[in-house]
Amino acid sequence: MARILTRKFYRRPTLEVARLLLGKVLVHESPEGTTAGMIVETEGYLGPEDAACHSARGCTARTEVMFGPAGHAYVYFTYGMHYCFNVVTREKGIAEAVLVRALEPLEGADLMRKRRGKQHLADLASGPAKLCVAMGIGRAENGHDLCSRPLYIEDRGIEPGEVVWRPRIGIRVATEHLWRACIAGNPHVSKK
DNA sequence: GACCAGATTGTCT
DNA sequence: GACAATCTGGTCA
Numbered sequence: 001m002a003r004i005l006t007r008k009f010y011r012r013p014t015l016e017v018a019r020l021l022l023g024k025v026l027v028h029e030s031p032e033g034t035t036a037g038m039i040v041e042t043e044g045y046l047g048p049e050d051a052a053c054h055s056a057r058g059c060t061a062r063t064e065v066m067f068g069p070a071g072h073a074y075v076y077f078t079y080g081m082h083y084c085f086n087v088v089t090r091e092k093g094i095a096e097a098v099l100v101r102a103l104e105p106l107e108g109a110d111l112m113r114k115r116r117g118k119q120h121l122a123d124l125a126s127g128p129a130k131l132c133v134a135m136g137i138g139r140a141e142n143g144h145d146l147c148s149r150p151l152y153i154e155d156r157g158i159e160p161g162e163v164v165w166r167p168r169i170g171i172r173v174a175t176e177h178l179w180r181a182c183i184a185g186n187p188h189v190s191k192k
Numbered sequence: 193g194a195c196c197a198g199a200t201t202g203t204c205t
Numbered sequence: 206g207a208c209a210a211t212c213t214g215g216t217c218a
Contacts, residue, residue, distance in 0.1 A: 054210080128210070168210075172209085
């Protein structure tokens, strides 16, 4: 009953995509094995209006993917050691994206444990940099079309339950917006 | 449990 | 040359 999300899904307004992604399943069919996790936490980044958004200061080599068509992966490197995974929304030329902040592991938990060096399920993908390690996402995945294998998001008909909006985390500016969507009470959300 | 500093490098000024 | 959409391990309680 699983259905890979089409480009149409990602062309919606960014905050709507952020909310609708909760309960959807991110799947990576890597050479080492398949890992999958349900998305439990996301953040919207709203282009020029949003000082915290990488694209707010124009199109550069780094942010180029965000300016492209919806449904592509924007993976960036930060703090000298971490990757973060985003989904590009809207249409070509409108540089907005949704940061996937946390997953609940569904498949390939043993592979995630091996990649992360952690045993506890809630430690495997409960943060943007953690989930990239657990899912094997890195620079190579930047620009990948999420409507196709080996990396995609699918709808398995899971009801996310109650959704709550919170301030965004880990940024220095524009922290007043409630643009972080979480599944209420889910233990895999990055912070309480 | 809460708080703090260190790791480490791509990207932009 | 400064800083970053983070995580981890240490210290102190």
